[in-house]
Amino acid sequence: MTETALTWHRLPSRVLVLRILEVIKSFAIPIVLLFVLNNDWDSTFGIIIRVGILLFLLLDVVQKFFGWLNFRYALDEKTVYVIEGNWLKKEKSLPLYKIQSVHSNSPFLYRLLGVVELTFDTNANSDDASFKLAGVFPTEAKRLEEILEQVRHRKQNAQAVDDSEESDETPAQAAPVPTRLLYALSTREIVLASVTSLSVFAIFPVASTIISSIDDFINLDGAFNQVEDYVVHASIIVIGLLVIGVLMLSVVIGMIINFLKYGNFRLERRGERIRVEKGLLNRSAKEIPYEKIQAIRIKETFIRRWFHIVGVELVAAGTMDELKDESSTILPFVRRDRAMRVLREHFSQFTWSDDLHRLPRRALGIKLMRISWFGIILSGLVLYFFRDYAWWLLLLWAIIIGGRVLSFVTTKYVRTDRFIQLRTGAFNVRSFLTDKPRIEQIQVKQSLLQRRFGLCTVQFSTRGGILSIEVIDDIPKSEADAMLAWFSRYDEINENRSG
Amino acid sequence: MSETTSTPEEGVTPQRISGTLPIEARTVFRLSSSIFYIIGLLVTGALVAAAYWFDWPTWLQISFIVLLVIDVVYSLIDLIWFQKWKQERFTYDVQPLEIRIHHGIITTHDVLIPMTKVQYVHAAQGPILRKFGLQTITIGTAAGSHEIYAIEESFAKTLREQIAIYARIEEEDVV
Structure with missing residues (x-):
């Protein structure tokens, strides 16, 4: 916007060292194989492959050097600009107010050199919508985060009129938002x-x-x-x-x-954002703005359930980055009551109910009647090829049938006027909670067998990508219809339904 | 804070567009799925021929023949009934505040999408659809997309525009 002289920054020069180390690391296996374990330069082929590897290495290093040389960033009070690219110069600019969260990540090599990697995330889903500063000094990281914090404040103040509920509790102040520690994982845990x-x-x-x-x-x-x-x-x-x-x-x-x-896991709250820090060697910090939270999921594994240990995850809308790592885990393994206390205090926009409905008895029937193709194929194979081990099949079927009975017992659901809460799974149990405005769509499915029993499968999706889809099997048709009616913006939905 | 059923804004009469697929959709479905069945039949047929030609073991010959028979029978059933039911049982209902799609033959699907969640509406037309003057509309949300197959071209255009108006999909960016 304003063409005032921008001060362009390069990433610090030690990032170059980091890049070279990374290149060497990625070539580590061929280097060890070809130069340490089996270092013979006799055959022509051997020479070609070794020279080739060295050439590639050199090329990569040169490319990294120019990559570093050509990457520059600058920011004024409204926008951040990035210039990058060796062959194709690419100029990006991103309005600061669009940046929703900053994640810092410091893998082992980064920590060795005392730099961090910063990822700036926007709300959009495309690849262009986020950018990375792969290696800046912590002081610079802090400076950038402070600038963003200020921008956020300006925006919040401007929006203060719109904000109805949340801002009542924490009035927007100009002072920096205090960080509150919500949970730190202890060694014992x-x-x-x-x-x-x-x-x-x-x-x-x-x-x-x-x-x-x-x-x-x-x-x-x-x-x-x-x-x-x-x-x-x-x-x-x-x-x-x-x-x-x-x-x-x-x-x-x-x-x-x-x-x-x-190690050193910390869950913090900074104003309207949640911050998760974790890891000993590779330390990462991730921020999730409250308004991006779509749903909360509690996971209990088979054994940890006996010890009342649960894991809590946030389903958040955002970039694809969030799908591949599990840093939306806000509590990895914490006693149930303590987890619930954190959830009740700091995620109060989601209210957990205690009494849930169970599935009707006929759901057990349908679960037991379903053909287990896995079991049948495995049994067939065992009976045909390894008849001696046939009695192990008893265990297999015990697990299959036991799993189905367990799934009948664990599956529960409740629908209040605002929330939908599901509990599914057999050996590992997961609970899912979201509210009506955050549900993107509801899909009710009914298979031939389910039609016989008057049962349905209901699928809820929020905008958190694939991970956000939650399915509950074999609930009564009337309940499924009630959920549709509940979700519908019209009251007379039931009359218009065509069977 | 519960959702309030807001009435549509000034001028726009609450309009409901609902219906089923046109009868031509059946032909389109049959044509497009028959391509796969022909490929399937060719492959299984070739397997049977190869099994006899090269004198493969009897159990292999028999299982290939069984496969071929299953393929033929399934293709016929699918072409005659399933594609017909697919057309008959597809219903959609577009209202100012939500879209409902009901489809499925053996497993039925009932989808409810609030208008506020609709992010885009596309229309697409392959060579077969073009021949019949039909279009497929794709309605996309952040959680995935749904299709209204094979509806009449000019109607598809109005439907698409109507959904875009209801969903208030606009070009301008939010500042």
């Missing part, structure tokens, strides 16, 4: 989560597969058979100790992974 993770038990099949495949490959002269012999002949106590040892090992591994991923 991470340990408990690692213990209750189902992956603890995955180590047995994994270990036995690895051992047997090693045994197949390298004939260890039955060294493992000896171990097996030993195990078979060993006393119960030794076996018990062995099992416990293996379990401990997997718990420790799980714990390390969880600590790296969720």
Whole structure:
């Protein structure tokens, strides 16, 4: 707009070092293979492939250098400008008021060099609508965030008239919004989560597969058979100790992974935005504006349910970025009552109900009657090829049928005048809550079998992309129709329905 | 804060456009699906021929023949009845505040989209549709899109414009 002299910034020069490190990292496997493990320059082919790899590496580094050289950004008080591109110069400008949230991400290499990656997100769904500063100093990041904060304030003040509900609680002030810590994950919680993770038990099949495949490959002269012999002949106590040892090992591994991923996890509230920070080596911070929250989902895994540990996710409208990582998880594994307290206090626009309706008894019938193609095909294969293991099928069918009964028991729903709350799943349970204005569409499906039983499947979608679609199976037709009528903007919907 | 049923603004008479697909849609459906069936029949036919030509094991020959028979029977049923039902059972209902689409033969679908959530309306026309002077309208929301297949061209235009007016899809950006 105003053609005042803009001060153009490049990313700091150490970002160049970072880029080169990244290139080397991405070439690490071929480099190790070709120059360390198997460094022979005798055959022509060997020379060609090695020179080729080096050339590629060089080319990539040169490209990264010019990429760094040609990337510049500037901002005045209304707009941010970006110039980038080696062959094709691209100039972008983005009005600051459109930027909804800033995510900072610092992978290990970034932290090593003391820079962060900033992603500026707008409301739009296209790729062009967000831009990245891949490597700026934290002070610069802070400066940019402060500028955005000011812009947001100006906008809020301008909009103060429109804001009806939310602004009553927190009147817009010119002063910087205080940050409130809503939740910090404790070490105890991470340990408990690692213990209750189902992956603890995955180590047995994994270990036995690895051992047997090693045994197949390298004939260890039955060294493992000896171990097996030993195990078979060993006393119960030794076996018990062995099992416990293996379990401990997997718990420790799980714990390390969880600590790296969720270490120092903090959930904060900054005015009308939610901020999630997490990770030990790769630290990331993500912001979600309140108005982007479409729904809340609570997840309980099979084992953690016994310990009343839940995970809470926000379904947020935004870029595709949000689909691939799970940083919309605001509470990864927290005791149910504490999670609910945070939700009640700070996400009060969504009200959770306690008494939900169960499915009618005939829903159990339909669930049991459905043909399990998976079970039938697996049974067929086992009965045909591995008849010796046929009795394992009993377990398979027990799990299939048990899962269906569980799904009947867990599936619950309630519709209040504003909210729809669903609880679905069999072994892992998930609860979903959203309100009427945020639902994009409702789709009622009825299969042939369901028609017999007078049941329906209802699908709710909000604008959070694929992840936001929530389906509830086998609820009575009358309830499904009531949901449609509830969602409809017209009252007389029921009369106009054609069967 | 519950949704208030706001009345449409001045001048615009609350108008309801509802209906089913025209009878020609049936032919369009049949034509376009027959392409797939012909390909399917060619492939399975080739498999059967190959099985006999190269003397493949008997169980393979038999299973290919069974496959061919299933293919033929299913194609016929689909062409004769399913495509007809697909046309008959598709209903749409466009009102100033919402769109309802009801479709499906074996599994029925009942979709309700509030007008405020509609983001775009497209019209598309493939070669077969063009031959019959029909168009398909796509109604898109942030959560996906829905189609009203094969309706008459000039009617499609009015319907599309009407939805755009109801949904207040405008070109200008919000400042």
